[in-house]
Amino acid sequence: RYLSNLLVQMYGKCGNVDQARRVFETIQPKNTFSWSIMMGAFTLNGHVHDAKAVFDAMPSRDVVAWNALVGLFARAGMLESAKMVFDKSPGWDPASWSSLVMELAQKGHLDEAKSLFDRCLHKDVILNTAMLTAFVQHRRIDGAKSVFDLMPQRNVVSWNALISGFAKGGNLKHLRELFDRMPHWDSVACTAVIAALGNAGRIEEAELVYGLMAEQSDVSCTAMFLAYAENEHLEDAERIFSGLKHSKDVVVWTAMLVVYGQKGFVESSQKIFRCMPTRNLVTWNAMVQAYAENGNLDLAHAAFHRMPATDVVSWNALSTALAMNGEIDAAWDVFDSVRPEK
């Protein structure tokens, strides 16, 4: 049975909810794992209604099921429903608190998140770290630091979350102090530090941290690549690039595309765009931006109109590009045609 459970989970992760459901229906008898795995598969793929239906159909509901439902609504941005479910749930598990705190913070209600957090009596490491991260997202490093200091226990993730806060804040002295105090340096911490050092132009130190890592990943290589490229160490950047040629990661390729665009090689950006394995909204925005900042307004326009979806960044890139090239009227037209919301 639990092999079938794993199968449902696997299909869910691949985005094949129909197949997941098919396997789920053959499981007999289903245990609590089967039910919440099925619910998780729908949740992962954004099928809020189906996930809720699974919850409703459950013969019995344990903590995990309740947490999953709170998390489902919270992540879908339906905070009111999430809170109602939370109030109705039999226990107030830290996992539910955590979902609510994160979603509140993400919506910009940091203070509400904090007061909700303060009302929880049995906080665990994850909930504390979620609150810490919420402060970091709002660049409130002081708040993040005080959550960190007050936590009864910390794990790698808590340390990394605070490191990430200092890294984003750009205070290298504090970053350094905290980094030296860390019990373990894993790739998450190192990558955050490399990015911060790169932004500050401290290449030698970034290289040093890069060398500390037991093994490189696409993520750490991208950070190092950008550190080099943004500080004009182009041969070194090129060297990292060669090591990433076979990556299937969108972020890697988008970073490459951006760098070539910024150095004035739009054709290379274009080639990367065409050859890369997958593209997302950020990739498209970067491509439009690359055309725009190289003065290729027509190509920028053309790309913009072929975009499967657009967001504020896309519109902004296009209209500032037009404005900077003297096409003030066209820029206003773009600006005016932006629909409110999103």
Add this chain to the structure above:
RNA sequence: UCGCGUGAUAGAUGA
């Protein structure tokens, strides 16, 4: 008692 399910951290795009 253990094993499969829920919530937290790093790299890419505009201002």
